[in-house]
Amino acid sequence: xxxxxxxxxxxxxxxxxxxxxxxxxxxxxxxxxxxxxxxxxxxxxxxxxxxxxxxxxxxxxxxxxxxxxxxxxxxxxxxxxxxxxxxxxxxxxxxxxxxxxxxxxxxxxxxxxxxxxxxxxxxxxxxxxxxxxxxxxxxxxxxxxxxxxxxxxxxxxxxxxxxxxxxxxxxxxxxxxxxxxxxxxxxxxxxxxxxxxxxxxxxxxxxxxxxxxxxxxxxxxxxxxxxxxxxxxxxxxxxxxxxxxxxxxxxxxxxxxxxxxxxxxxxxxxxxxxxxxxxxxxxxxxxxxxxxxxxxxxxxxxxx
Amino acid sequence: xxxxxxxxxxxxxxxxxxxxxxxxxxxxxxxxxxxxxxxxxxxxxxxxxxxxxxxxxxxxxxxxxxxxxxxxxxxxxxxxxxxxxxxxxxxxxxxxxxxxxxxxxxxxxxxxxxxxxxxxxxxxxxxxxxxxxxxxxxxxxxxxxxxxxxxxxxxxxxxxxxxxxxxxxxxxxxxxxxxxxxxxxxxxxxxxxxxxxxxxxxxxxxxxxxxxxxxxxxxxxxxxxxxxxxxxxxxxxxxxxxxxxxxxxxxxxxxxxxxxxxxxxxxxxxxxxxxxxxxxxxxxxxxxxxxxxxxxxxxxxxxxxxxxxxxxxxxxxxxxxxxxxxxxxxxxxxxxxxxxxxxxxxxxxxxxxxxxxxxxxxxxxxxx
Amino acid sequence: xxxxxxxxxxxxxxxxxxxxxxxxxxxxxxxxxxxxxxxxxxxxxxxxxxxxxxxxxxxxxxxxxxxxxxxxxxxxxxxxxxxxxxxxxxxxxxxxxxxxxxxxxxxxxxxxxxxxxxxxxxxxxxxxxxxxxxxxxxxxxxxxxxxxxxxxxxxxxxxxxxxxxxxxxxxxxxxxxxxxxxxxxxxxxxxxxxxxxxxxxxxxxxxxxxxxxxxxxxxxxxxxxxxxxxxxxxxxxxxxxxxxxxxxxxxxxxxxxxxxxxxxxxxxxxxxxxxxxxx
Numbered sequence: 001x002x003x004x005x006x007x008x009x010x011x012x013x014x015x016x017x018x019x020x021x022x023x024x025x026x027x028x029x030x031x032x033x034x035x036x037x038x039x040x041x042x043x044x045x046x047x048x049x050x051x052x053x054x055x056x057x058x059x060x061x062x063x064x065x066x067x068x069x070x071x072x073x074x075x076x077x078x079x080x081x082x083x084x085x086x087x088x089x090x091x092x093x094x095x096x097x098x099x100x101x102x103x104x105x106x107x108x109x110x111x112x113x114x115x116x117x118x119x120x121x122x123x124x125x126x127x128x129x130x131x132x133x134x135x136x137x138x139x140x141x142x143x144x145x146x147x148x149x150x151x152x153x154x155x156x157x158x159x160x161x162x163x164x165x166x167x168x169x170x171x172x173x174x175x176x177x178x179x180x181x182x183x184x185x186x187x188x189x190x191x192x193x194x195x196x197x198x199x200x201x202x203x204x205x206x207x208x209x210x211x212x213x214x215x216x217x218x219x220x221x222x223x224x225x226x227x228x229x230x231x232x233x234x235x236x237x238x239x240x241x242x243x244x245x246x247x248x249x250x251x252x253x254x255x256x257x258x259x260x261x262x263x264x265x266x267x268x269x270x271x272x273x274x275x276x277x278x279x280x281x282x283x284x285x286x287x288x289x290x291x292x293x294x295x296x297x298x299x300x301x302x303x304x
Numbered sequence: 305x306x307x308x309x310x311x312x313x314x315x316x317x318x319x320x321x322x323x324x325x326x327x328x329x330x331x332x333x334x335x336x337x338x339x340x341x342x343x344x345x346x347x348x349x350x351x352x353x354x355x356x357x358x359x360x361x362x363x364x365x366x367x368x369x370x371x372x373x374x375x376x377x378x379x380x381x382x383x384x385x386x387x388x389x390x391x392x393x394x395x396x397x398x399x400x401x402x403x404x405x406x407x408x409x410x411x412x413x414x415x416x417x418x419x420x421x422x423x424x425x426x427x428x429x430x431x432x433x434x435x436x437x438x439x440x441x442x443x444x445x446x447x448x449x450x451x452x453x454x455x456x457x458x459x460x461x462x463x464x465x466x467x468x469x470x471x472x473x474x475x476x477x478x479x480x481x482x483x484x485x486x487x488x489x490x491x492x493x494x495x496x497x498x499x500x501x502x503x504x505x506x507x508x509x510x511x512x513x514x515x516x517x518x519x520x521x522x523x524x525x526x527x528x529x530x531x532x533x534x535x536x537x538x539x540x541x542x543x544x545x546x547x548x549x550x551x552x553x554x555x556x557x558x559x560x561x562x563x564x565x566x567x568x569x570x571x572x573x574x575x576x577x578x579x580x581x582x583x584x585x586x587x588x589x590x591x592x593x594x595x596x597x598x599x600x601x602x603x604x605x606x607x608x609x610x611x612x613x614x615x616x617x618x619x620x621x622x623x624x625x626x627x628x629x630x631x632x633x634x635x636x637x638x639x640x641x642x643x644x645x646x647x648x649x650x651x652x653x654x655x656x657x658x659x660x661x662x663x664x665x666x667x668x669x670x671x672x
Numbered sequence: 673x674x675x676x677x678x679x680x681x682x683x684x685x686x687x688x689x690x691x692x693x694x695x696x697x698x699x700x701x702x703x704x705x706x707x708x709x710x711x712x713x714x715x716x717x718x719x720x721x722x723x724x725x726x727x728x729x730x731x732x733x734x735x736x737x738x739x740x741x742x743x744x745x746x747x748x749x750x751x752x753x754x755x756x757x758x759x760x761x762x763x764x765x766x767x768x769x770x771x772x773x774x775x776x777x778x779x780x781x782x783x784x785x786x787x788x789x790x791x792x793x794x795x796x797x798x799x800x801x802x803x804x805x806x807x808x809x810x811x812x813x814x815x816x817x818x819x820x821x822x823x824x825x826x827x828x829x830x831x832x833x834x835x836x837x838x839x840x841x842x843x844x845x846x847x848x849x850x851x852x853x854x855x856x857x858x859x860x861x862x863x864x865x866x867x868x869x870x871x872x873x874x875x876x877x878x879x880x881x882x883x884x885x886x887x888x889x890x891x892x893x894x895x896x897x898x899x900x901x902x903x904x905x906x907x908x909x910x911x912x913x914x915x916x917x918x919x920x921x922x923x924x925x926x927x928x929x930x931x932x933x934x935x936x937x938x939x940x941x942x943x944x945x946x947x948x949x950x951x
Contacts, residue, residue, distance in 0.1 A: 011848045016757075019853075020764060023754035023820065027773040030817040031785075034792035035776075038784065041791065051794055101687045104680035118929045119688060125921045126695075127878050129895055129902065130914040134694035137701060137906045143710040145697070181690065205395035207382040208360055209409030209461065213677070219408070223399045242781025244881050249902060259783045266787055279784045290779055 042066055042276035053272045066277030076261065076278060080285070083258040086172055086247075087240035090179035091187075094236045095229065097180070098187035102228075103221070105188075106195045120188050128182060132249055135178045139168040139250065174250040175257070179240050186239075187232040194228025195221070227296055234293040238286055258282050311374065313338040313497055314359075314465060319368030320521075321354050328354040330521040331368070336514075341491055341498040343508040346518035347544070352501045355518075356467050359499065360389045373464055383412075388463040392470040394454035396442040402453050403429065403438040409461040428456040431490060448479045455487070459494060468500045472507055484510055505545045509533070517541050538672050542591045549597070549635045553590040553669070555582050563669055565590060569632035575607040576667035589670040596666035597637035599626060600659045601650050609661035614652050626652060628660050635660060695918055702911035710906060719912035728897065729913065736877055736894040739808060743815035744873035750816065751823025751872070752865055756857065758824070759831030777821045786885030789814045793886060806888030814886045815876040822875060823868035830864035831857075874921075 043062045044053040055061055070076045105113055105120075123131060138145040146165050154162045168174050198221065206216045244259035251257065256264075258278065266275035312335035321329040329351040336342045344352040357363045359370065361382035370377040377385065388409070396405050407425040410416055416424070429435045432452035437445055442453065451471070458466055471487065472480045488511060491498050502508050508515050509529040516526045517540075525532060525541045536542035539550065553565040556573065563582055567574045567590055574590065582588060603609055615634070616627040619641075626637045637660055641651060652658050702720075706713025723729055754774055761767070777785065793803055793810050803810055838860070842852045858865070880895045887896060901910055 011850070015848075015850045016761060016764075019753050020757045020761065020770070023750045023757070023824075024766070024770055024773075026750055026817070026820070027754075027770075030789070030792075030813060031777060032773060034788035035780075035784075037791055037795065038788040051791070051798065097683065097687055097690070100680050100683035104684040107680060114929070114933050116684070116688070118926065119691065122922060122925055123691060123695075125874055125925050126918050127895065127898075127914070127921075129878070129880055129898055130698075130917060131694070133898070133902050133906070133910065133914060134698040136902070137698055137710060137911070138694050140710050140906060142708070143697075144712075145693075181694070184687070184691070199393065199395065201391050201393055201395040202397060204360075204362055204382070205389070205391055205457075206397070206408070207362075208385075208387075208389045209457070210383045210412035211408075212381075212383050220397060238779050239781070242783060244781075244783050245899075259781060262783045262787065272791065275787060279781075279787065282781060283784065286779060286781070 038276045039280060041272055042280045044273045044276075046271045046273050051272065052270050063273065066274045067281070069274065070277050070281045076258075076281075079256055079258045079261045080281070082172070082255050083241045083243075083282075084285070086175050086179065086257065087237050087243075090176045090183065090240050091233050091236045093176065093180045094184050094187040095233065098184055098191055098232065099229070102188050102191035102195055105192050106198075117192070120185050120192075123182075124185055129245060131182050132178055132246055135174070135181060136169070136250060139174055139177075141165040141169075169250055170252050172252060172255060175243075175247050175252075178246050178250055179236075179243065182246070183236040183240060186235040190231040190235060191225065191228045194225050194231070198224055230293055230296045234289055237289060241286065242282060312336060313340075313373060314499075315371040316355075317369045317371070319355070319358065319365045319370060321351075321358060321363060322366045328521055329358070329365075332518075332521075332523050334516060334523065334526065336497060336499065338497055339495050340514065341488070341500060341512045343500045343502060343512035343515045344518060345502055345505060345508040345515050345544075347503055349520075350518040351521035352503075352518050353469065354521075356389070356469055356499065356501045359465065360387055360467055361385045386461075386464040387467060388458040388461060388465075389467040389469065390451075390454045390458045390471055392473060394442075394450050394474075396450060396453055396457075398442055401439050401441055402434060402445065405442065405453055406456045406460050408457065413461065424460060428460045431459070431493070432456045448475060448483065451475060451483065455490070459490075459496065462494075463496060466496045466498050468498060470502055471500060472504070473502075480507075487511065509545075517544060519544070536591070536668060536670070539589055539591070539670050542668060542670060546593060547636065548591045548593055551590045551592075551633075553588050555584055555586045555588060557584060558582060562664060565669070567632075569630070570608075570610050571631040572610075574667060575664040576669050577665050579669045579671060581671045582669060586671070589672075591668040591670055592635075592662050592666060594625065594636040594638035596662050597635065597639075598661045599628070599637050599639050599650070599652055600661065601652075601656075603659050604661045606661050606663065608664060608667065609659050611657065611659055614654055614656045614658055617652070617654065624651070628658060630660065698911055699915045699918070702908065702915040704908055704911070707908065719909045720916075723909055723912050723916075726909075728892070729894070732892050732894040732897040735808070735891065739812050739815060739893060740873045740876040743812045743819060743876045744869050746812075746816045747820040747872040747876075748823050748865060748869040751820035751868060752827050752858075752861075754820065754824040755827025755831060756853070759828050774821050774824050777818045778825070780818075782879075782881035785814075785818055786882040789817075789882065790885040806886055807891035810886045810888070811883050811891065811893065814882050815872075815879060818882065819872040819875045822871050823865075826864050826868045826871065827861060830861045834860055 041053055043064065043066070044055050045058070045063045046052060047054045101120075105116055108116065137143060140146060142165075146168065149166045149168075150163055153166060168177075202220050202224075203216050206220045207213070211219060241257075242259050243257060244263060247257040247260055251260075262275050262278050262282070265271050265278060269275075314334070314336040316332055316334040319329060319332045320327065332351075332355060334342075344355060346352045354363060358365050359377075361377070361380060364378070372385075372387065397408065400408065403425050406428050407421055410421045410424055413421075425438075426435070429438055432455055434445075434449060434452055434456065437449060442450055445453070451474070455471075468487075472483055475483055484507065487498075498512075500508070500511055502511075509532075512529065514526060514528055515532050517524045517532060519540050525537050527535075532541065533545055536545065542548045543550070551567050551569040553567045553574070556564040556566050558564070558578060561578050563576045563578050565574045565576055565588070566572070576590060598604065603611070610630050612628040612630040612635075614626055615629045618625045621641075623638060623640045626639065628635050628637060701710070701712075703715050703717060704712055705716035705718065754770075758767075758771060758774065789810075790806075793806060797803055834857075839852050839856050842856045843849070847855060878895060879893075880899050883893050883896055884899065887893070892900075898910060898913065901907060
């Protein structure tokens with residue numbers, strides 16, 4: 001068997017270089033480089049040129065002003081707070097609703113489980129925008145759903161509190177509700193994956209040693225599903241905190257979330273350095289929970 | 305040891321269990337006395353594990369009753385039964401230390417103080433010699449140690465009945481032998497009644513006082529290891545426990561405590577021990593264990609002797625297994641190898657012409 | 673103990689009602705004759721008719737499908753390469769950066785990805801004169817970049833499960849590394865590649881935020897069209913469009929699920945038969 005030097009080189013080195021190189025270079029060029037430009041832009045100066053930023057002028061090289069505005073201007077701080085609170089509340093509700101659902105999925109028969117799992121995954125494949133839109137239809141003043149809520153409210157409370165309709169659209173409540181709706185599968189699936197892996201004989205062992213089912217849950221099931229809770233929590237919190245579509249459609253325009261602020265600074269105000277500084281601050285905010293998450297994952301890996 | 309004639313400690317009465325149309329356990333009746341090691345022996349799917357799970361309370365019998373120490377166990381949930389189980393997978397809680405695992409059941413003993421609990425855990429760890437591993441997690445100890453943690457955890461609450469699901473299956477051969485004796489000595493020291501589920505006949509024979517052999521959900525035979533081995537009552541039991549040479553036979557006559565059989569495979573008439581239920585002219589099976597077969601060079605002076613020649617032999621050191629071709633078929637004979645130079649020592653070789661013989665008392669007649 | 677307590681059943685019923693009532697309501701109202709989207713005014717299919725005859729919708733749909741098809745294919749190729757690389761090559765220069773680059777787009781807020789790509793395209797046009805106009809090309813490039821990492825995640829998970837020994841066996845039998853990949857690795861992970869492609873396709877078809885940044889005049893994808901209409905409120909023709917999209921996807925996923933569970937059951941049955949014939 002004779003082979004050319006090129007063939008030898010290709011088999012030993014070239015092939016793996018191609019395999020690694022193509023996606024690597026792609027991500028460097030189309031992801032890392034644009035991102036670094038944004039990071040650089042966050043310390044540039046806003047100018048009325050096109051593109052609307054430059055280095056130099058009255059702030060040579062580094063201009064910390066956008067960052068100091070992020071930390072001091074109430075507009076940005078309020079937006080950050082709104083984002084974090086909305087995302088956190090949505091995450092908690094996703095957990096409260098998703099945990100029993102995921103646990104329930106592990107308890108039903110295999111046939112039912114396959115059907116129900118498909119029903120959980122199905123919304124993933126349907127348009128995100130349309131899922132948000134579906135709630136707009138329900139929450140509007142004249143909708144049957146709002147009517148139902150209004151009637152039950154008026155039935156339950158004294159006359160003086162009666163309402164013509166429940167104000168849902170354009171509130172933070174609506175933002176959280178739609179976030180829970182769209183991100184619930186992100187909570188259920190990792191929880192289900194971690195609960196499904198648990199050995200059912202551990203439950204039996206705990207029961208055999210004298211624990212009632214609810215004690216089994218606290219002692220055995222819950223502690224072992226913490227990695228799943230953390231994973232699900234991160235998968236909900238991170239995209240929810242940076243969400244743009246949901247607050248624009250159903251949120252309160254007077255209480256914008258941080259995604260909207262970035263968009264406005266970039267588009268309407270044409271202050272690219274400011275938009276970049278807010279973006280970098282948002283990223284730093286997200287890196288913290290991600291670090292916690294990877295810490296837990298590494299711990300879980302070590303346990304195996 | 306056999307069960308004494310008092311009210312048994314554990315009584316299983318006509319218990320059956322069905323899953324849909326599948327009947328896992330069929331009308332099982334069993335009695336186990338206090339302090340016994342009782343084995344449920346059978347292949348996979350014979351219903352032994354289902355029976356065990358009904359004792360633990362994880363399954364409810366479809367019909368029949370279970371009495372433990374005089375108390376009907378129906379509708380008693382697993383967490384209220386004085387029955388603890390050592391799971392086949394050990395089912396140790398991965399997020400708790402060894403000590404926390406052992407102490408887990410004790411937290412339900414309201415009468416026990418914190419110190420009392422710690423003392424009991426220490427005592428249990430001492431019993432299984434794991435004191436120095438108390439603060440390790442289950443994945444930081446060896447398989448044999450995990451098995452002992454599982455045992456200590458199940459024993460910590462001093463159950464009336466300890467269920468052991470394939471206790472030795474996950475251990476390697478060397479460790480298994482050692483652990484077997486340790487289990488027996490722990491049982492002796494604690495006096496707890498053990499019910500062992502196993503598919504391994506050797507494990508059942510060495511561990512237990514009595515064995516119930518199960519097949520297809522039914523109990524085929526209950527008895528001491530010797531009874532089960534020497535006097536199997538059915539072809540299934542004879543074949544399941546140890547190996548056996550089995551032949552078709554017909555009863556010629558019945559006299560003086562013996563049966564005279566016609567066994568075509570052995571080329572003629574054979575004398576065997578009498579059994580109940582055998583009638584003249586009836587078709588029966590004759591079973592002879594390989595180690596009950598003698599191999600000699602000359603015709604021995606016994607009624608049951610057939611000439612043949614050695615086809616195959618497997619040498620194991622202390623003994624050898626021979627496959628001998630007889631006029632009517634093949635038999636297996638297991639012979640202890642004599643010391644070289646002993647008087648009359650005979651070690652047959654390939655293609656040797658030999659005589660195969662066995663005592664009438666070793667010939668088991670099976671009527672079913 | 674396979675009983676599921678009433679509490680879990682109740683929550684599950686509530687959860688699935690929560691999942692599907694909004695969608696069902698939207699489907700029902702798409703047949704509403706009234707122009708007021710939320711007030712029932714009798715049954716009608718007129719919104720579907722007006723939808724099909726609406727050129728803007730049809731054009732947007734075709735543009736979206738074209739972008740999704742191209743970007744999903746490239747994303748699958750690149751994502752598969754990255755997934756195989758990360759699962760098989762444990763040591764190479766810059767692996768840490770690479771594994772970071774593969775995760776970062778997953779957690780990066782879409783707004784930031786969108787802005788950084790747009791800025792990059794604008795600066796590139798300034799420096800090298802390309803891209804002259806934003807549209808199909810820029811949207812496709814952006815979609816490839818952020819959907820390829822989803823493919824990578826799927827492929828990597830699948831590769832870690834698969835048995836390395838079969839690849840070593842092929843090499844032992846004389847195959848070169850690239851032959852091993854085409855003969856063994858890719859066929860074994862082909863279901864994962866297919867689901868990766870489907871995921872990339874859906875992500876592209878579904879994207880609003882990033883597309884809204886990198887698009888240019890005249891290039892309106894279907895989500896962008898819906899986005900601009902939905903911002904103004906609920907309208908019956910969007911109900912009809914949503915119904916069509918949800919039903920198409922729903923039927924597709926349902927059929928795929930059925931086929932998959934059937935082949936899985938078949939496989940289990942075969943394994944059982946083989947096991948029995950072993951006894």
